[in-house]
Amino acid sequence: MNNRQLADGLKRILNLRWLPVAMRLMRPGEEVPRGVYEPEGRIRHCQSIALARRGNSMYLPPRRHACPDGAAILGLVPMSPKLRSGELYLLFKKLPNLECAQKMIASRPEFPAGSYAASVVAPLEEAEYQPDVVIFTLWPEQAMWLCAASTYATGERQEFQTSGYNSTCADLTVKVMTSQKMNISFGCYGARASSDVEDFEVYVSVPYGNLISLAGALEKLAVKSIPEARRRIYMPPVLDKVAISGEKEALAVDIVIDAERCSGCGLCAAFCPEALLYVRDDKGKKTVEVKNASDCCVCYTCAGQCPNKAIQLRVLSKRPREESRDE
Numbered sequence: 001m002n003n004r005q006l007a008d009g010l011k012r013i014l015n016l017r018w019l020p021v022a023m024r025l026m027r028p029g030e031e032v033p034r035g036v037y038e039p040e041g042r043i044r045h046c047q048s049i050a051l052a053r054r055g056n057s058m059y060l061p062p063r064r065h066a067c068p069d070g071a072a073i074l075g076l077v078p079m080s081p082k083l084r085s086g087e088l089y090l091l092f093k094k095l096p097n098l099e100c101a102q103k104m105i106a107s108r109p110e111f112p113a114g115s116y117a118a119s120v121v122a123p124l125e126e127a128e129y130q131p132d133v134v135i136f137t138l139w140p141e142q143a144m145w146l147c148a149a150s151t152y153a154t155g156e157r158q159e160f161q162t163s164g165y166n167s168t169c170a171d172l173t174v175k176v177m178t179s180q181k182m183n184i185s186f187g188c189y190g191a192r193a194s195s196d197v198e199d200f201e202v203y204v205s206v207p208y209g210n211l212i213s214l215a216g217a218l219e220k221l222a223v224k225s226i227p228e229a230r231r232r233i234y235m236p237p238v239l240d241k242v243a244i245s246g247e248k249e250a251l252a253v254d255i256v257i258d259a260e261r262c263s264g265c266g267l268c269a270a271f272c273p274e275a276l277l278y279v280r281d282d283k284g285k286k287t288v289e290v291k292n293a294s295d296c297c298v299c300y301t302c303a304g305q306c307p308n309k310a311i312q313l314r315v316l317s318k319r320p321r322e323e324s325r326d327e
């Protein structure tokens, strides 16, 4: 699968607003990839990601990097003593004291100065090089599906490391290249002050080597889970009516099966987590019956999974007094 096919699949399934960005750090002496251009001015690493997700392909040696912190974290230039000491974080009022600033700086992932000669960014679909990481700008629901796809592929829970500082350089580039694991960042002062990332958007960075298995897992999730979740299939029709208004009230649930619509397929019974539904076969005519409706947890799974919309849940308030009268 090539980069364009990968990008097309990711855009389709995740319904992406922004193009995924292929980011590579080039070693000294490496040839500049085809199709990328050196910009005229200086820009920050976070700005280069913002420009690439809008379709720009760029090659940025140190003379084109505007953020001294970011360029040093990427291993392109030495860190200035003033940045290394942490004093600027105090001036910006981003950290309370030097001890805190130095602790944050010491624990921050960064490459040694001179490790790399340039950064290269381009939309994944146009990248004619092998990126180190692919950076997504997402809303949280899309980030959730990338996270779920990673768990789908490995069975592992995801662990993220971020600090709210140095997001695109430390969190999304260095951290992901060194750990070879996906990472999330909520952005940082620099990335939010100098790029067009929206308040409701977050970043996810994925090691390029994991992207094919991740895209494959997303394809599988797109068969059922993603469209169902996006259709909100378990949302009760009138959500606010489910609330219990008084301490003495309990809920009673009426599980109503429309016999005309029910085909007897048994999906509701298969999915019910409380095993309250079963299919009765009466001389070839299959119908669904409910047992112990009072155990229903009102999860709406049966109604959501029914292909014929044959199930309705009626949730009613029931006072204990009324219960005893029934008995």
Ligand code: SF4
Pocket: 257, 261, 262, 263, 264, 265, 266, 267, 268, 269, 288, 305, 306, 307, 308, 309, 310, 311
């Ligand atoms: S899922 Fe719907 S159609 Fe299938 S058995 Fe249940 S109620 Fe009937």
Ligand code: SF4
Pocket: 255, 271, 272, 273, 274, 275, 276, 277, 295, 296, 297, 298, 299, 300, 301, 302, 303, 313
């Ligand atoms: S709402 Fe949930 S617990 Fe109740 S019958 Fe349907 S699937 Fe079972």
